[in-house]
Amino acid sequence: MEEQKKPSLDWDLLKRVLALAMPYKGLFALCLLLAVLLAPLNTAGPWLVNKIVDNYVFESDIQGLLMMCGVFVGVLLLTGILQYVFIYMTSLLGQSVIKDLRVRVFRHIVQLKLRFFDQTPIGTVTTRTINDIETINTVFSQGSITIVADILSLIVVLAVMFLTSVQLTVICLVTLPLIIIATWIFKQKVKASYQVVRTQISKMNAFLQERITGMRIVQIFNAEKQESDRFRQINREYTQANLNAILYYAIFFPVVEVIAALALGLMVWWGARGVIGGAVTPGELVAFPLYLNLLFRPMRVLADKFNTLQMGLVASDRVFRVLDNTSRIENKGDYQKGKIQGKIAFEHVNFSYDGKNRVIHDLNFEVAPGESLAIVGSTGSGKTTIINILNRFYDVESGRVLIDDVSIDAYELYHLRERMAMVLQDVFLFTGTIFENITLRNPGIGRDRVIEASKQIGAHPFFEKLPNGYDFIVTERGNNLSMGQRQLISFVRALVYDPDILILDEATSSIDTETESIIQYAIEKLIQKRTSIIIAHRLSTIRNAHNIMVMEKGRKVEFGSHEELLKIKDGKYLSLYEMQFETGFFE
Numbered sequence: 001m002e003e004q005k006k007p008s009l010d011w012d013l014l015k016r017v018l019a020l021a022m023p024y025k026g027l028f029a030l031c032l033l034l035a036v037l038l039a040p041l042n043t044a045g046p047w048l049v050n051k052i053v054d055n056y057v058f059e060s061d062i063q064g065l066l067m068m069c070g071v072f073v074g075v076l077l078l079t080g081i082l083q084y085v086f087i088y089m090t091s092l093l094g095q096s097v098i099k100d101l102r103v104r105v106f107r108h109i110v111q112l113k114l115r116f117f118d119q120t121p122i123g124t125v126t127t128r129t130i131n132d133i134e135t136i137n138t139v140f141s142q143g144s145i146t147i148v149a150d151i152l153s154l155i156v157v158l159a160v161m162f163l164t165s166v167q168l169t170v171i172c173l174v175t176l177p178l179i180i181i182a183t184w185i186f187k188q189k190v191k192a193s194y195q196v197v198r199t200q201i202s203k204m205n206a207f208l209q210e211r212i213t214g215m216r217i218v219q220i221f222n223a224e225k226q227e228s229d230r231f232r233q234i235n236r237e238y239t240q241a242n243l244n245a246i247l248y249y250a251i252f253f254p255v256v257e258v259i260a261a262l263a264l265g266l267m268v269w270w271g272a273r274g275v276i277g278g279a280v281t282p283g284e285l286v287a288f289p290l291y292l293n294l295l296f297r298p299m300r301v302l303a304d305k306f307n308t309l310q311m312g313l314v315a316s317d318r319v320f321r322v323l324d325n326t327s328r329i330e331n332k333g334d335y336q337k338g339k340i341q342g343k344i345a346f347e348h349v350n351f352s353y354d355g356k357n358r359v360i361h362d363l364n365f366e367v368a369p370g371e372s373l374a375i376v377g378s379t380g381s382g383k384t385t386i387i388n389i390l391n392r393f394y395d396v397e398s399g400r401v402l403i404d405d406v407s408i409d410a411y412e413l414y415h416l417r418e419r420m421a422m423v424l425q426d427v428f429l430f431t432g433t434i435f436e437n438i439t440l441r442n443p444g445i446g447r448d449r450v451i452e453a454s455k456q457i458g459a460h461p462f463f464e465k466l467p468n469g470y471d472f473i474v475t476e477r478g479n480n481l482s483m484g485q486r487q488l489i490s491f492v493r494a495l496v497y498d499p500d501i502l503i504l505d506e507a508t509s510s511i512d513t514e515t516e517s518i519i520q521y522a523i524e525k526l527i528q529k530r531t532s533i534i535i536a537h538r539l540s541t542i543r544n545a546h547n548i549m550v551m552e553k554g555r556k557v558e559f560g561s562h563e564e565l566l567k568i569k570d571g572k573y574l575s576l577y578e579m580q581f582e583t584g585f586f587e
Contacts, residue, residue, distance in 0.1 A: 123206030344532030
């Protein structure tokens with residue numbers, strides 16, 4: 001996600017951004033049409049003033065003067081209405097585009113491999129999905145189309161000025177090189193400062209998200225002062241980046257005003273001499289200050305709009321890099337069947353997360369339908385990697401993973417995961433009711449089905465005791481529930497989806513002894529007549545499994561039932577059993 005050096009204006013990127021407006025071609029065309037209409041209308045006012053002064057004021061034509069004043073007011077009203085419509089329509093176009101883009105980006109993100117989220121700070125992803133997409137809106141509302149409108153207006157104003165008086169126009173353009181130099185310097189400085197601003201806001205979002213999520217650790221280790229100091233530094237850098245951008249604005253606009261005043265002074269000096277000599281009419285002298293305003297006003301904002309366009313392209317480049325990320329599991333399988341029997345087989349499976357450091361080595365094992373397999377081993381031995389592979393969160397490097405003698409690559413991905421359920425050690429709950437957290441807002445799961453599943457595993461009395469029962473509001477990440485209650489919700493969630501394969505990943509590691517008996521009962525109910533894979537550190541929870549596989553550094557070192565493994569002299573499982581027995585895990 002690091003910034004890459006880009007040209008001043010990446011035309012290919014601009015084309016890609018403008019292509020986002022294809023579903024709104026009619027609205028885009030209307031905005032361009034309004035830009036074309038407003039260019040001559042903006043110039044009509046000074047032109048009418050010129051004619052009114054020369055042909056009616058100095059000719060003492062009162063009736064004609066009144067009529068022309070009416071035309072002048074009508075042109076102003078029409079211009080104002082069209083400008084309102086133009087501003088509204090360009091904003092509507094921008095909001096419509098980013099509304100669709102937000103949905104597109106979110107849909108893409110939820111399909112990315114878990115490795116992406118392991119490597120990318122959540123705050124950075126949030127910035128891409130919210131802040132950067134919002135910045136893309138400016139490409140339409142303040143960038144491309146409005147720049148076209150301003151350039152058209154400049155062309156029309158210069159053409160009318162030359163047609164009105166070549167001499168006055170040339171005098172007014174004497175200061176044009178100064179404007180161009182000032183604009184170019186301003187554009188470069190603001191562009192650089194805004195890039196720093198975007199980087200700093202991404203950095204701040206990532207810092208805040210991480211610290212707020214980990215606030216418990218911050219307070220446990222009395223790290224409030226260090227983290228506050230670090231945030232103060234990040235905030236200072238972000239503020240300074242904004243102040244740098246403001247500084248360039250504070251310098252540029254007064255400089256433009258001085259240059260415009262200089263051009264006006266030269267024009268008045270030369271024009272007054274022209275009026276006296278008869279080379280310039282009074283109407284032209286009155287109209288030219290208005291022309292100058294129309295000429296310098298777009299020049300003042302064009303540089304800012306080009307920077308706005310550039311920042312929109314920088315943001316769009318970041319968003320497109322997320323969309324172009326192909327690190328997702330390809331859903332090319334089409335094999336589907338109702339329920340699956342649940343036979344699982346790993347055949348010579350090798351796997352690494354980064355393509356270099358292998359974490360699974362030539363793994364072979366089989367689980368018969370309806371049986372349970374417990375996997376034990378030290379941290380980093382590859383236990384969780386096995387279930388990640390089984391769920392196709394990652395694809396294997398070599399070897400095959402089979403379910404019911406069919407490669408998991410051949411299964412339709414959503415059907416494959418629909419037939420599995422997983423209960424994790426760290427239960428993640430969303431803000432909402434207990435019922436919504438169990439069903440994950442699946443409209444196909446009714447309340448009766450949830451209550452029935454809760455009763456089956458003994459969780460119903462716990463939920464009934466809570467205020468409002470199943471409608472009890474769970475706060476973010478389930479912080480207003482105990483660990484045991486969170487685990488019970490995850491067990492009911494797994495049961496209501498009626499999986500054929502159940503995976504339990506350290507489901508009892510954070511549970512107290514009293515709650516463990518309830519959770520153990522829930523586990524026994526869950527794994528009945530289901531193929532189950534259970535990962536656990538506490539051997540007391542898996543001693544009744546049909547088979548136990550012992551992993552060490554990504555390799556299978558032992559495989560068999562609890563009784564069989566205890567008979568292996570100097571075996572790894574026996575060593576783990578004796579160590580936990582001594583520490584009281586089996587009491």
